[in-house]
Amino acid sequence: MAACEAKTNIPEYEVLDINTKPFHIDTFRTEWLKRLQPDQYSYEPPDEEAFDANFVTEMGIDEDTMADLKTICSVDSLLCHPKDEQPDTDLVPDDSTLSTLIQRKKRQDYRSTHKCSKNRHEHYADELERATVERKPEAVEHLIPEGEVLLTINVFYAAVFEKFKVRPYMTFLMTGSHTLAELRDAICCVSDLQVCGEFSNNPDTVPDFLSKDHFKSAFFFFEGVFYNDMRFPECQDISITTIEWAKSRNFPTFTQAKMEDTRFQDLEVKVGYPYLYCHQGDCEHLVIITDVRLMHRDDCLDRTTYPLLIHKDRIDTNKCAACHVYIGRWHTTNDQLAPSDPCLFCDKCFRMLHYDPQGNKLGQFQAFPYIDRGAFN
Numbered sequence: 001m002a003a004c005e006a007k008t009n010i011p012e013y014e015v016l017d018i019n020t021k022p023f024h025i026d027t028f029r030t031e032w033l034k035r036l037q038p039d040q041y042s043y044e045p046p047d048e049e050a051f052d053a054n055f056v057t058e059m060g061i062d063e064d065t066m067a068d069l070k071t072i073c074s075v076d077s078l079l080c081h082p083k084d085e086q087p088d089t090d091l092v093p094d095d096s097t098l099s100t101l102i103q104r105k106k107r108q109d110y111r112s113t114h115k116c117s118k119n120r121h122e123h124y125a126d127e128l129e130r131a132t133v134e135r136k137p138e139a140v141e142h143l144i145p146e147g148e149v150l151l152t153i154n155v156f157y158a159a160v161f162e163k164f165k166v167r168p169y170m171t172f173l174m175t176g177s178h179t180l181a182e183l184r185d186a187i188c189c190v191s192d193l194q195v196c197g198e199f200s201n202n203p204d205t206v207p208d209f210l211s212k213d214h215f216k217s218a219f220f221f222f223e224g225v226f227y228n229d230m231r232f233p234e235c236q237d238i239s240i241t242t243i244e245w246a247k248s249r250n251f252p253t254f255t256q257a258k259m260e261d262t263r264f265q266d267l268e269v270k271v272g273y274p275y276l277y278c279h280q281g282d283c284e285h286l287v288i289i290t291d292v293r294l295m296h297r298d299d300c301l302d303r304t305t306y307p308l309l310i311h312k313d314r315i316d317t318n319k320c321a322a323c324h325v326y327i328g329r330w331h332t333t334n335d336q337l338a339p340s341d342p343c344l345f346c347d348k349c350f351r352m353l354h355y356d357p358q359g360n361k362l363g364q365f366q367a368f369p370y371i372d373r374g375a376f377n
């Protein structure tokens, strides 16, 4: 029997540049804290004088050189307008040698020739960033403690879509003390909103309850463990079928735990490795943790803003076949009045075409409520 490799709980690559070997998140955090000085992960701003003195010693330079360096590298030396004038932040000087400004100028020129302005999604992303970077909580109890671990979690598009996109749909930052159930609640997936049934005889009777209210079972799968959502009496253990199937075929045994009782810091994971989130029976999303690090003073320190959404992909919406303006709300089949089968209509066009002013059904067709994938755009 091969000797068991000693586990260091420090991430090492298993597949170079792709994923690490499994490590325990909280132990990794402890290992970090053991090696760092408290001021390296403290939220307090660094003591400038102590930093300068340290720098002088480490670089072997004298006080005068240090003073010169400070003047040359000062932010004030980057000003490209007279000190007493209010700068125009949109104006990029033509003769700039700074790469960031050259790139910015290129982008500005491109935008001015192509007449494209920022769309609402970009504005929303900017707004979100402004609201969270370096944010401090109003109430002290909402401050995330120093030395907390922060994970970047990517949730991919559901694999049930006909065009499965291999790119993250949502990216979250979560701390080690968050539970898996909190991640589950933050994931927006259109299959949670579906309403099942045929409603052509009375489209007003579409019930308000959604799949999410009916079918609450779900699980995450990390490193051989199924983490089931068991928060509600309706929840079922939907991982048991797979566990028993695997057992009957002599696969390594899988175990189970509850997602509401499991915090990220309790997990043993590989960074960069694809795991699974499954809900609504067969809606399966890959979940990849791409970073695990300690909290920094420039991060958003307000616990109430987490799980913090830092990226959400935008999906093309399917428009109504009649007006081509509004997003589809009804999906009809065997429809004599429709140009195609199946066909998509917005609520207004659907009702105008298929019902008389008294609300009586015209012709033969079946109608199903439709929720567009872009519902969360």
Ligand SMILES: [Zn+2]
Residues within 6 Å of the ligand: 158, 189, 190, 191, 192, 279, 283, 284, 285
């Ligand atoms: Zn889903």
Ligand SMILES: [Zn+2]
Residues within 6 Å of the ligand: 320, 321, 322, 323, 324, 325, 326, 345, 346, 347, 348, 349, 350
């Ligand atoms: Zn329409």
